[in-house]
Amino acid sequence: MTRTVDLNADMGESFGAWSLGDDAGLLDIVTSANIACGYHAGDPDVMAATMKHAVAKGTGIGAHPGFPDLQGFGRRRMSVPHETLGNMVRYQLGAAQAMARAAGGAVRHLKLHGALANMASEDMAMARACYQAALSVDPEIIVMVLAGTAQQQAAQELGCKTACEIFADRAYNDDATLVDRSLPGAVIHDPAEAGRRMVEMVQEGAIITASGKRIPARIDTICLHGDTPAAVAIAADVRRALQDSGVGLAQFSGAVL
Known part of the structure; x- marks a missing residue:
């Protein structure tokens, strides 16, 4: 049976007069779109336009909630009570x-965004x-969870589609x-390297870590960030590399863990 994987990208991250x-270009490549909900990026007009384009392309639509941090693009950590955090997620969804x-x-x-996602990958109670x-x-x-982290553990405990x-x-x-x-080598900018790794x-x-360690993981989808200068080139190279290696592309089914 042919191995298949979904390709997802974060998008809808422009705001007012600022385009990001x-x-x-990404919607021509990916099979799923994580669309910003106005807290870390996006606004009503951007959300509406992005949703319209995703529907026209037949792309799977996802909500992409983050911290209320437009200035920091949702990448600054915040201390938020879990009850409030839950309501923030409900509001954005x-x-x-x-x-x-x-x-x-x-x-x-x-799919959680930025610092919210990173914190939830370390803290199962927060993810839950x-x-x-x-x-x-x-x-x-x-x-959608970060494979092999507390996010996956929380989803497994809840028994939800993942x-x-x-x-x-x-x-x-x-x-x-x-x-x-903030560390050297954290972000990969070479499209060929990104394709080879995937x-x-x-x-x-x-998952193959920076040190070369192998962590067995269920892999349903690959994230292609939309806010880097080489985003479309990386996305295209990853898609091409996967297809050339015999891996098919399809939206994930969301099977329970």
Whole structure:
């Protein structure tokens, strides 16, 4: 049976007069889109336009909630009570659902953004608070998790539909978390290197860390960040490398762990 994997990208991250990323270019490549919900990026007009384009392309739509941090693009850590955190997730998911429905589509998955995601990958109680909130809005939503982290443990404990994710353009620590962006080599800018790494990881069924350690992992989807200068080139090279290696591309099913 042919191995298949989903390709996802974060998008809808422009705001007002400020434009970020080539969403149109990415939508020609990916199979799933994580659309910003207005807290870390995006605004109502950007959300509406991005949802419309995703529906036209037949791309799977996901809500991409983050911390309320437009200035820091949601990449600054915050201390938020779990009850408030849950309501923040509900609020952003609700906005995404409304915009998707108006565009003739529907939200099928949820993926945490930035510092919120990084913190939840280290703290299972925090991840559980976020996912329980999303499930209280839509019990059938697919939760996209960072493979091999506390996010995956929380989703498994909740018994919800799950898609396990690895990153094409980020280096990994030996505990399956992402290398901090402030450190050298944390972000991969070479499209050919990104494509080679993803083929290797998918074929081995493992996360390969910066030190060379192999961490066995379920890999359902690969993240292609949309906010880097080489984003579209990296996405295209990853897609081409996977297809050349015999890996098929398809939206994830969201099987329970």
